[in-house]
Ligand SMILES: *[C@@H]1O[C@H](CO)[C@@H](O)[C@H](O)[C@H]1NC(C)=O
């Protein structure tokens with residue numbers, strides 16, 4: 069092999085982000101209408117890569133929990149904005165009295181790889197070291213069964229540091245991240261896919277023109293001379309003034 073080809077291959081290896089195969093997958097489904105939620109992952113010697121595909125257009129989360137509850141969970145949190153940019157964050161959940169506060173870790177150990185969404189699903193992919201060394205706010209991935217929480221919401225935070233609205237769906241289960249075994253699919257009531265509302269058809273109602281209101285002119289109309297219709301042997305006579313007709317008629321009758 070020529071030295072330039074070796075150099076080329078070396079550069080290629082150095083510059084390509086080697087993605088970890090996501091060989092295991094937790095699939096939560098609801099039988100009735102096919103709502104589904106997937107957590108796929110894979111690991112190499114040092115890192116775990118995770119892909120979340122949840123039926124939401126808002127935020128999604130995967131938490132490593134000490135006991136299946138929310139308190140003291142180490143959370144992978146993220147969402148995709150309307151413009152297609154995505155946010156992946158390392159957060160920590162404190163919920164000592166049941167009310168959770170999902171704070172940003174001081175050290176961000178999750179690194180976003182990709183994020184996308186369509187009208188029904190959001191998909192995020194991220195990578196993290198198996199052991200981050202952040203013992204205060206992270207939990208290590210192990211080869212034992214670990215409690216995990218999946219959660220999502222239809223809302224996207226206003227900004228990466230804005231308050232996070234409560235989840236609309238949460239489910240606890242257990243996974244073994246550093247194991248080749250793939251867990252059996254879990255049947256759970258996953259909310260059905262959010263179908264975007266199609267706006268109702270616009271019905272164009274033909275406008276009937278408003279009735280014309282005739283405002284009487286302030287001028288008093290000119291007085292109209294009275295007319296008189298006299299029937300005389302079936303002939304209609306109509307002339308100028310009534311008085312003249314009456315006079316003529318009177319005379320005629322007298323003659
Ligand atoms: C494991 O994957 C990570 C993330 O892709 C990578 O940075 C690291 O070099 C990989 N480690 C090994 C031992 O392959």
Ligand SMILES: *[C@@H]1O[C@H](CO)[C@@H](O)[C@H](O)[C@H]1NC(C)=O
Nearest residue numbers: 121185186187188189190191
């Ligand atoms: C939306 O994204 C999900 C997850 O990537 C995919 O399974 C689904 O087919 C997509 N739906 C459409 C209508 O593109």
